[in-house]
Structure formats: structure tokens, C-alpha cells
Amino acid sequence: MRKNPVIPYALIALLGILAVIVISIIGIDQREQIQQAEEGEQTEEGGESSEGESGEGETSDDPEAIFESNCASCHGADLSGGAGPDLTQVGSRLSEDEIQDIIINGQGSMPPGMATDQEAEVLASWLAEKQ
Template sequence: MKKNPVIPFAIIAVIGVLLVIVISAVGIGQRNDIADEGNDEATEEESQDGETSDDPEEIFESNCASCHGADLSGGAGPDLTKVGSDHSEEEIHDIAVNGTGSMPPGMATDEEAEVLAKWLSEKK
């Protein structure tokens, strides 16, 4: 009796498709859990403090470093290593709150922008 060579391949294909579906469902659940966890942490931080950080480097790291680089050297956003020689503290505050060019508004609260502006205006 001759075996049909297609049947083992069909079984493997069906098992593979089912495995992909199961792994995708697990991944979607994990993605949602991770997103929810991030929201919970932000809420916990806000409720514990109730106020903004007064550490300009911490504010910069959480709000600005992704575009301007952790060392202020730039990236998607411009280099800020000597921003104080180009802009006054008030101008920096205005840019942090209202945005400019490709930088969107609202990247920092008024209080955070005040702390950042003072710190960045000293970079000359």
C-alpha cells in the first residue's frame, strides 16, 4: 500500500496556521496588558506626587530626549547644547509650551516648561 505524501504536509500546515493564530492572540493580550500597565504607572506617579518634578534633567529625559537626544546633541529635533546662546529663557519657555516648526505644542506643562527653560537657557 502506497502512502499519500500530501496528508502529512497538510496536517503540518493546519497545525502551523493554528499555532500562528494562538500566538497572535496571546501577543494581543500581552500588548494590551503592557499598555494598561504604562497607564497605571503614570496615574500612580501623578497621584503620589500631585506636582511636577523640579529636576530639569528628569523632565528633559521624559519629555524631550526622544527627539533632542539624551545628551542634548539632537536627533529628530535640533541640537540644544548651546540653545541658551540663541534663545532667551522666555523664548525657550514659549517653545516648550506652544511648540514651533515640527515640534508639537503641549510637550511640557507650564511648570515643567519653566524649569526646563531656566536650565536650557544656561546652555551656552
């Protein structure tokens, strides 16, 4: 009985194709990281004016917009909770200062820094009214 000489070559080709796919996936992730690092360097090189502009663009005075972009994924779009606790009556349990402290410093599974200090102040005032 003779062995088929094509099978080893087919296996080598298949392994080569899989290696190319894996390397491509790794490269895509690294490309995104490099782009993010370059964007960060450009912001730093731009000085304070660049940082001020990006900060102003990201800071909002609309508590509902802040909540939607930073909080709704865990607390629900209607404040009813989900991964995070129900906030529909948070103002009856916590003061505005306590709410602001939690937004800035985190608590339990909530990470710190979910909003800027200014956004935390606006958001805490809005949430404190929920009673």
C-alpha cells in the first residue's frame, strides 16, 4: 500500500493558512492600540488648548445625556436597574453629595471615574431629585 503524498502537503498548507489568520487577528488588535496611542500623543503635544477642547466636547450639562452615555448600560435607560441598582428613588436614600461621591469614587461593582467632576455634579443633582 502506498501513502498519498498530497496529504502531508495539504496539512502543511492548512497549518499555514491558520497561522496567517491568527497573526492577522493579533495584528488588527495591535493596530488599534497603536492608533489609540498615537491619538493620545497628539493630544499631549497639542498642549492645554487641545485638552481643553476635547474636554469641553466631552463634558455635558444635560444630566439625561450624561446618564445615557455613562450609566444607562448598567442602571437601565429608565433608571430601573439591571446590572446596577434601581435609581428611580435614589434621592430618598442618598443625599446629593453622597450620590456625587459614588459617581466619582465608585462603590461595590461600580468603577470610579464614570464621569468628570462637573458631570458628576450635574448628574448627582438630577438623581437627588428622584424620590
